Amino acid sequence: MSPKEVRLQKRFAILSAVALLAGSAATAQAQAGIGVIGGVSQATFTGGGSQGITWRTTFLAGLVGILPLGEDLAIRPELHFATKGAQARLGRTADAALDLTYLEIPLLLQVRPGSADLLRPQLYGGMSVGALLGCRREEADCEDDPDFVGHDFDTSIIVGGEVEVFGAGVGMRYEAGLTRVKADQEGLEILNGVMSFTVRYILPR
DSSP: OOHHHHHHHHHHHHHHHHHHHHHHHHHTOTTOEEEEEEEEEEEEEESTTOTTEEOEEEEEEEEEEEEESSSSEEEEEEEEEEEEEEEEEOSSSOEEEEEEEEEEEEEEEEEOOOTTSSSEEEEEEEEEEEEEEEEEETTEEGGGOTTOOBOSEEEEEEEEEEEEETTEEEEEEEEEEOSOSBTTOTTSOOEEEEEEEEEEEEOOO
């Protein structure tokens, strides 16, 4: 088994344990719901090393849960695949892309006022942890580039909002990375920054 496969197995084991705990908590809630979430994102890098970086179009897709804490509050765990990265302008016509793929587990606190309204606005925020599943620079794997030393995990803060109607929610969120994408960039940090437009649907019970 290659070192890359060993690292991937470790990442899956850690995230699977977290997901199992979240799922166990969800099943203990009588009013808990589960559904699907997907979205289109604009991803870039922030930080001191992000000069010359532009946005690139990415996506997210996965599962979402709702664990009510009362009439207006709920815990919102998610599990999804997300692509991130950025474009770097090399000249007037050439771009270089860094494509990152993560398996992420956000744990969010959701405020849901106005339960009797047809249109139900809601806000949420919290933390997310993700395991890096893939990294490519142009057509090459990052592991084949000796100049690229990346982190296996990513942590971030998520804030966002939705408008919900009949169990479906359309919203927007921003994810601000807390972990450097390149582990060797002291003083020239690059962090993930992602703006996502999402659609979420809770399955009928």
